[in-house]
Amino acid sequence: MKKRLAVAFTGPSNSGKTTLILKIARKLIHDYKKEVAIIKHDPKDKARFDVEGKDSYKFSDTGAEVIVTSPNRTTYFSQKHKDLDEMIRLFDKFDILLVEGLKNLPLPRISVFRDSLDPAYFPYMDALATDGSIYMSRYDFPKDVAILNLNNCEYVIEWIFKNAK
Template sequence: MKKRLAVAFTGPSNSGKTTLILKVARKLIHDHQLQVAIIKNDPKDKAQFDVPGKDSYKMSDTGAEVVVTSPTRTTFFSQRHKELDEIISLFGEFDILLVEGLKNLPLPRISIFRDVIDTDYFPYMNALAIDHTITITDYDLPDNVELLDLNNPDNVINWILNNAKVLE
């Protein structure tokens, strides 16, 4: 069995986490021919699943665990909290797991910032992805944190391939 890797992305709202994850995932899939799994944390329960009145919405609204499958996708609706291991097992086979949010998970973490860095994230980050809106010399970056270019997905992918956690 080949090794599976996992890495997490954190940062404030509108910092570019989802955009970066999508760019990285597309390149890993298309350029590197890898299978990618993504977990997105929705801490405020703002995600919308389907449309009221449709069958999948009605089923999910019952409070039951629901899987909706079609020729092109399968969507898992759960009404209960799942631990990371349970969620990972739902994916089956993959090469790289990208996790957005969940800053307390024991995974190597890339923190993403634009305009200003919240130094409260320093204890949780292994890498820092920023763009031109940040003047890094304004901050006392921890020694063990690697600096990445937010607008260079290849730079981020190289870091992931060298630093991601190997899952059992």
């Protein structure tokens, strides 16, 4: 079995996490020919994946575990919290797992920030991806945290290959 890598991304809303993950996933899939899996944490339960009134919504609303399959996709709706290992088992195969959120997971973590930093994230970050809009001298920034260019996807991928778990 080949080695699977996993890395997590954290940061405040609208910091650019999703955009960075999308760029990385596309590059890994198209340029590196990697199988990529993504897990997104929705801590405020805001994400909406189904439309009220449709059959899949009605099935899911019963509390059942539901899989909706079509010629182009399969979607899994669960009414139960899954830990990381359970979520990983849902994916048959992947080379790289990208996790958005879940800052308490024991994974190498890239924090994404623009304009200002929240020091509360320092204990959870292994790398900081930023766009140069932060005055780093204003912070007592940890010395062992790598600083990555948010706009240089290739450099972020290199860090992932070296540091992902």
